[in-house]
Amino acid sequence: MAIDRRNASLHSVAPRRHRSIKRAAGKLLPYLAIMPAVVTFVVLLGIPVVLVIETSLQHFGLRELINGGQTWVGLANFQTIIGDPEFITVVIRTFVFMAANVATTIVLGTLVAILLERLNSKVRLLLSVAMVLAWATPALTGSVIFQWLFDSKLGIVNWALSSMGVFGDWLNHSWFDTGLSTFAIITLLIVWQSIPFVAFSLYAGILAIPKEQIEAARVDGASERQVFRHITLPAIRPLLMILTFLSIIWDFKVFTQIYTMLQGGPDGQTVTLSIYAYIKGLSESRYGIAAAVSVVMVMLLMVVLIPYIRSMTKGQVEQ
Amino acid sequence: MIKSRFIPLAFAALLVAACSSTSATPTAAPTAAPTDAGTAAPTTAPTAAPTATPTPGTLTVWLMNGSLNDNSVVQLDTEFQIAHPGWKVNYQVQQWNGIVDKLTTALASNNPPDVVEMGNTQAITFEAAGALMDLTSSRGALNGGTSNDSASTDQGFMASLNSASVYNSKLFAMPFYAGDRVLIYRKDLLTAAGVDPTTITSKDKLIATAKTLQTKNASVKDFSGLYVAGQNWYSLLQMIWDRGGSLATNTNGTWSAQLESPESMAGIQDYVDYYKAGSTGPTNNDEMNPPEYTLFQQGKVGMFVGNGWEISSAIGTKGVVTSADQVGVMAIPSVTDGKTQPVFLGGSVLGIAAKSKNQAQALDWLKQLTTPDGQQILISNGWIPNLKSAASNIPSTPDTAILKVQATEAAAGSGFTPNDPRWAGVEANNPIKTMLTKILTGQSSIANAAKEADAKINAILNAAQ
Amino acid sequence: MSRRARRAVVNGTGVVVALLFAFPVYWMVITAFKGADQIQTYVPVFIPTPTLDNFTKAISQPHFTDFLRNSVVVTMATVGLAIVVGFLAAATVARTKFRGKGSFLLLVAVAQMAPFEALLIPFFLFMRDTPVYGQLPSLILIYFIFTLPFTIWSLRGFISGIPVDLEEAAMVDGCSRLGAFMRVTVPLLGPGLVATSIFCFITAWNEYFYAFVFMTDAQNYTLPVWLGSFRTNFGTDWGATMAASTLFTLPVLVFFLLIQKRMVSGLTAGAVKG
Secondary structure, eight states: OHHHHHHHHHHHHOHHHHHHHHHHHHHHHHHHHHHHHHHIIIIIIHHHHHHHHHHHTEEOOHHHHHHOOOEEOTTHHHHHHHTOHHHHHHHHHHHHHHHHHHHHHHHHHHHHHHHHHHSOHHHHHHHHHHHHHHHHSOHHHHHHHHHHHTOTTTOHHHHHHHHTSSSOOOTTOOSSSSHHHHHHHHHHHHHHHHHHHHHHHHHHHHHTSOHHHHHHHHHTTOOHHHHIIIIIHHHHHHHHHHHHHHHHHHHHHOOHHHHHHHTTOSTTTTOOHHHHHHHHTGGGTOHHHHHHHHHHHHHHHHHHHHHHHHHHHHHHHHO | OHHHHHHHHHHHHHHHHHTTTOOOOGGGOSOOOTTHHHHOGGGTOTTOHHHHSOOTTEEEEEEETTSSOHHHHHHHHHHHHHHSTTOEEEEEEEOSTTHHHHHHHHHHSSSOOSEEEEETTTHHHHHHTTOBOOOGGGTTTTTOOSSSOGGGSSSSBOHHHHHHHEETTEEOSEEEEEEOEEEEEEHHHHHHTTOOGGGOOSHHHHHHHHHHHHHHTTTSTTOEEEEOOTTOHHHHHHHHHHTTOOSEEEETTEEEEOTTSHHHHHHHHHHHHHHHTTOOOOTTSOTBTTBHHHHHHTTOEEEEEEETTHHHHTOOSSSSOOSGGGEEEEOOBOSSTTOBOOEEOEEEEEEEBTTOSOHHHHHHHHHGGGSHHHHHHHHHTTOEESBHHHHTTOOOOGGGHHHHHHHHHHHHOEEOOOOSTTHHHHHHTOHHHHHHHHHHTTSSOHHHHHHHHHHHHHHHHTSOO | OOHHHHHHHHHHHHHHHHHHHHHHHHHHHHHHTSOGGGSSOSSOOSSOOOOOHHHHHHHTSTTHHHHHHHHHHHHHHHHHHHHHHHHHHHHHHHHOOOTTHHHHHHHHHHHHHOOGGGGHHHHHHHHTTSTTTTSHHHHHHHHHHHHHHHHHHHHHHHHHTSOHHHHHHHHHTTOOHHHHIIIIIHHHTHHHHHHHHHHHHHHHHHOOHHHHHHOOSGGGOOHHHHHHTTEETTEEOHHHHHHHHHHHHHHHHHHHHHHHHHHHHHHHHHHHHO
16 A cells, blocks of 8 residues: 555664654644644634724724724723613523523424434435425525514414414414513524424434444343433534534524514513614624624523533643 | 645645545545635636726725615716726625624724625614714715705705714714615506595505495405504504604613503504405514515505505406506695695715725715705615605606605605614514504403513613623 | 334334424425415314415525525635534544643633623624624624534534543554544544534524625625525515425435444444444
8 A cells, every 4th residue: 555655664774763753743634634724713714803892891883883083981881881770680681592592493403303313214315305494594584574474464473373263363462462472482493494404413413323232222122212312312412502602602602583573572572682683783883883783692591601611622632 | 834835735745645546535525625615715706806906096985775776886887987086996885694794803803895785774883883983074075965864954955864874963974875664555446345445544544545445345355455464563663753752862872662651552553453444464464574565566455554565566467456556655644634744764884994995985975865966866776865845846757656645655654663772682582563463363462562672771781781 | 111112112102202393394295386365274283285385485585596605605715614623623522631621621611601692793893894893704703603512512512532541552653633623533523523513504594683684785695694585574474484484404414324324323323333
């Protein structure tokens, strides 16, 4: 083989020197390999992030964006946000909403992944295609379709409930009259679009489990539930951790689906942090305030995710 | 940057060399190094160079999607080139979705477009920020009248478009065009009910007609004689103005929301009266959810207050309303018999970028729209033109029937939202919509709901800037 | 329950779940074939008298082919960049020990948290004076930054899932460390690469705001801007929007169908290893 021959020739010419170069290269190689990613994060992402932090400490509006001349205001933007009596409600609401979405997505996503593995190839392809389509639907289009489905007069859901004849007349029933039911529809929409990714990833993870291991357990008389708990679950746990981590981040930041549905209504009951940043900051071109909300959002996320990051990186380092 | 460009390439080469027999690996993909994207522009965008750096002699004009048809653009272009030999006009049509962000970055960039169109409720943000050129001294040249208070004369710009263009007593934009709401009704149903539309001259008569239609069409499921959505706050504004109320007043820089004033509350009561006359509209959604013109097209609505553009959508090929003969349009009656309701003028204004390098030419381009020809272009696109003189003299043709009704209403009286950049924050999560829902569902009295909404509006409008 | 009955129940459930996922998409597609007066009705129209008007209208928008070409270029470049750079980092993190690995992973985690919606203005400040502003490479760069943290996480997970002993066995056969990795582990990564690239593809393909705000010339827009062009302040052409959305979703499906074969090849390879 090519390498062997080349290695052999190198060895014969200067064995010692080569070995030391190889060792040095071996030490350097990891750094060379992560270099592009590090540069991307530190420079390309780092500069905008520093700019956000800087902006959050400034009085920075459209005028300043166009003509410069922004002034430092210290923590005034943060004081404005935290001084807003609405703010703490919004934070709590964001966490509750995020938790509900993440839990629903992960649980259902796992179930779908298990289902995928057991289907015959035709049904599996059918389900895969359906999920890819749901995943690929543009967020705005998806939001509009869901709005239509749940429309009080022209929605299919009310029509179907009425046509069944069992539940009475649902014409003019509104699904958006309380914050809770509006959130339920938004959750349905988000979960519909997030399950495919989670399910595909977990399915790929399940496939990596050696079949013999499962067969052996079954031969030993393990029930399906036991197989799942003692073989499947431990195998996909690292993947579940990462997926939960990612879902937490995504669902914490959701904007389009919520704002398209009812602009944070009814009565501001579906205003989450990202909607809040838009209403209080961006809609009035108050970039300082908007930046401060973003900084707070990331800090809150970090607080939640530190245990996660720790266990993920720790497991990795020990490996 | 330069360093990192070579590292992955070198590494990829290493990989290939290290184990040369397997070739079908993802790392061998032909894509170049990561940061190449930042520096190697020409390969992917061959067409972009000319407009990114406008050479002298090209005027860049941004118009919004749906403002002018192609023929009008060609006409303006030809006229401009005759007057400015050698100049070219680069038109770019912009989308409404995200336009404020787009204008923000464009006007802050080093090569901004020369002429930009923006919605009249968006303009104040850019005027207040110094993003637009001061046109005060050109008001006369633009046929815009002689003073900022153009309400008092019959010359100059349409009053409420004018207020959207003025900030701190200076003119920062030129009114472009306007549209407003009219009463759209089913001719055939009114005839069947024996109602002559010309007799609907007041609120009371409109409500009486709504009830008559309701009774006559009781067999149609979910029918509304007069359809009112629960949260049509533009329509509410007009009723408030009709009673002499207003949204907010400004004294010495401090805003005071006025929904709880007796006049405004009378307007809110009118809205409730209209809604209670038999509307099946949702209490917690606006006129677009479900779209009122769709309900009308499907025969569930006798009359509704809608925009001019909704009429074409209200006529379909199947269903109940399939012919323009079934649809009539009239001015929205006032509470006072014989008068019409003041209207909210939606529309656009045009500004010249403060950083534009072609301001003189841009101004000439704007002037084209206030000549008699320019006014005709706006009319042919179905808009109320920007000048009062033209708006009150729209020629009578079959095509302009609706426009004439709209212009008549606008001439009789129009209003606008408070002219402050912070108003956008009110609309971003509108407390007026919430107020309407609370009143219509009986959760709150008019007085309490109005007070609550006022408090929210005051907090936003008086926030430190 | 007999084995066959159980299998029927499982497959039946699969079909039902597929229908649930597909229904909103079905509604989008069916709406694309409807005339304006059938789109929202009291009694829903499940099978319309089909019309192609909406599609004709969608495709005949000015600059459509430019948008399409730009979208393909931007998306492919993003996927390629993210996978190459992400793979290098992920493989390193999963397979080697080096000082600072923990810090690097922390950096990736923090990068994943960056709120991109809120970075619009900072990215603008950062780029407005560079030659890429208004050009496609600026979009490629931004989407690459968007997707890289995820790509690293995801690929790292998949690579760690493949036992190292397989590589060690290959090294005994005389291959170098890298050679063993390339020959043994990489071919098993099929499913992981598929899942990861679909994610990158969809992210870049669907992004609207940066595409609309950062591109100054209509010829440089991507397809999401075309999707939005049927919405105006004077009403939205829903038929055309849905037709455009349908066409817009197709390439993702094609991309998936093409690369899911790799997923299968990855599977068989994986089965051999067990």
